[in-house]
Amino acid sequence: MRLRTMIVALVMLTAFGATAQNAGPNPGRAIAASCANCHGTNGVSIGPVPSLAGAAKGDLATKMQEFKSGKRTGTIMPQLAKGYTDEQIDLAAAWFASQPAPAK
Numbered sequence: 001m002r003l004r005t006m007i008v009a010l011v012m013l014t015a016f017g018a019t020a021q022n023a024g025p026n027p028g029r030a031i032a033a034s035c036a037n038c039h040g041t042n043g044v045s046i047g048p049v050p051s052l053a054g055a056a057k058g059d060l061a062t063k064m065q066e067f068k069s070g071k072r073t074g075t076i077m078p079q080l081a082k083g084y085t086d087e088q089i090d091l092a093a094a095w096f097a098s099q100p101a102p103a104k
Contacts, residue, residue: 028095031088035096038076044102054101060093 024030032043035052039045043053052060066072067081068089084092 026095028091028093031084031092032095035092042099043096044099051102052096053099055097057090057093057097060096061089064089064093 032052035043038049039052040047040049043051043055045051063072064077064081064084065086067074067077068084070078072078081089
């Protein structure tokens with residue numbers, strides 16, 4: 001019985017890892033989708049929250065890492081940033097950087 005439990009756990013972990021690694025053809029977009037509630041569709045905000053579309057990848061990734069580490073303060077971003085891996089932050093930052101910047 002113990003071996004069966006270990007096998008089931010191994011299969012579940014493998015499937016979970018594969019799901020996390022394969023977020024479709026554009027994993028950055030899939031990760032960035034959760035940002036739309038505040039930062040707008042495709043990173044173009046229509047409110048007081050900054051737009052992310054067209055921003056430099058390095059700047060976006062650095063800011064997220066600062067939120068994640070507690071170096072940068074904020075209302076909700078520090079808590080949200082802690083939920084992302086460094087790889088996920090880089091993927092989302094690259095996707096936002098590839099989007100057209102909003103018209104000014």
